[in-house]
Amino acid sequence: MLSYKEIGLVNTNGMFARAVKGGYAVPAFNFNTMEQMQAIIMAAVETKSPVIMQVSKGARNYANATILRYMAEGAVAYAKELGCEHPEIALHLDHGDSFEICKSCIDMGFSSVMFDGSHLPIEENIAITKQVVEYAHQHDVSVEAELGVLAGVEDEVSAAESHYTKPEEVIFFTSQSGCDSLAISIGTSHGAYKFTPEQCTRDPKTGLLVPPPLAFDILHEIEEKLPGFPIVLHGSSSVPQEEVETINKFGGKLPDAIGIPEEQLREAAKSAVCKINIDSDSRLAMTAAIRKTLGENPGYFDPRQYLKPARDAMKNLYVHKIVNVLGSNGKLAQC
Numbered sequence: 001m002l003s004y005k006e007i008g009l010v011n012t013n014g015m016f017a018r019a020v021k022g023g024y025a026v027p028a029f030n031f032n033t034m035e036q037m038q039a040i041i042m043a044a045v046e047t048k049s050p051v052i053m054q055v056s057k058g059a060r061n062y063a064n065a066t067i068l069r070y071m072a073e074g075a076v077a078y079a080k081e082l083g084c085e086h087p088e089i090a091l092h093l094d095h096g097d098s099f100e101i102c103k104s105c106i107d108m109g110f111s112s113v114m115f116d117g118s119h120l121p122i123e124e125n126i127a128i129t130k131q132v133v134e135y136a137h138q139h140d141v142s143v144e145a146e147l148g149v150l151a152g153v154e155d156e157v158s159a160a161e162s163h164y165t166k167p168e169e170v171i172f173f174t175s176q177s178g179c180d181s182l183a184i185s186i187g188t189s190h191g192a193y194k195f196t197p198e199q200c201t202r203d204p205k206t207g208l209l210v211p212p213p214l215a216f217d218i219l220h221e222i223e224e225k226l227p228g229f230p231i232v233l234h235g236s237s238s239v240p241q242e243e244v245e246t247i248n249k250f251g252g253k254l255p256d257a258i259g260i261p262e263e264q265l266r267e268a269a270k271s272a273v274c275k276i277n278i279d280s281d282s283r284l285a286m287t288a289a290i291r292k293t294l295g296e297n298p299g300y301f302d303p304r305q306y307l308k309p310a311r312d313a314m315k316n317l318y319v320h321k322i323v324n325v326l327g328s329n330g331k332l333a334q335c
């Protein structure tokens, strides 16, 4: 058993309390590789932002959970080396699907875990979330839960037909489960294809597809029912069209990739939404930089020649999100 405190990580309680009060959101960036970790830390240090580094099941399968946890320990040391005396870095399990995986992450030094029981009947979701909370709180680890199912690309995008979070269930769910934050479904979804072109309208000026708006009415109803309670948005990549165009120009094939417009995320960040999850945009930035670099330099074969521009592109993306979308820059408790 290793406490996250021994390796300089923090849980998410303090950062969320300040984010809710301050009207901004803390970034939660997924990482699988050293370059992503370095880019996240460079961006967090440069902008003086708290940050959540999150690990999915796919990341654990790809990189190994133990390696990722040592990378998080390295991330704290790296932030200090870059000049940040008091970094606020949480290591979070993203979409944990059992009590056992949550416990195993807590035991190896994670400071925050998500139990995702969103596909279960509410009673079962509450029961397992509660079991995770009881174990996590013994170790001062924060717990995110989820209620409502994130939309898939073919799903209805109107509240009446979808699996959006039901505001009438949130008080019961949070009080029974004891979770510290709640991920909700208001129209975001995972990946680079969040909507079909048929679900969008077309901007007459730019010709670009405009996705249907997020269900802010549901978000506001939830906020009224749970004043000051930290809300989380998954599936919040914006799928920058410049990155998609670069990927397609240099041999990729991502037709009709569509994300959540940044102005809507900016609006959400000002509300009780205090954690915004972004993974796909980092994947797009990395892939666009690698494709471009290799396309323009066919003689390159040293991975450092294309991974450095990829790391720079991800760092720029993270800085942009922190400063221009989430507003968490300059929000460290101590600099």
Ligand code: G3H
Binding pocket: 030, 056, 057, 058, 059, 094, 095, 190, 191, 279, 280
């Ligand atoms: O929630 C989904 C994240 O983007 C992680 O995806 O399981 O492919 O790593 P992944």
Ligand code: 13P
Binding pocket: 030, 094, 095, 189, 190, 191, 192, 233, 234, 235, 236, 237, 238, 277, 278, 279, 280, 281
């Ligand atoms: P995106 O696929 O929109 O980046 O969402 C990531 C996420 O929610 C991770 O949990």
Ligand code: ZN
Binding pocket: 094, 095, 190, 234, 235, 277
């Ligand atoms: Zn997610």
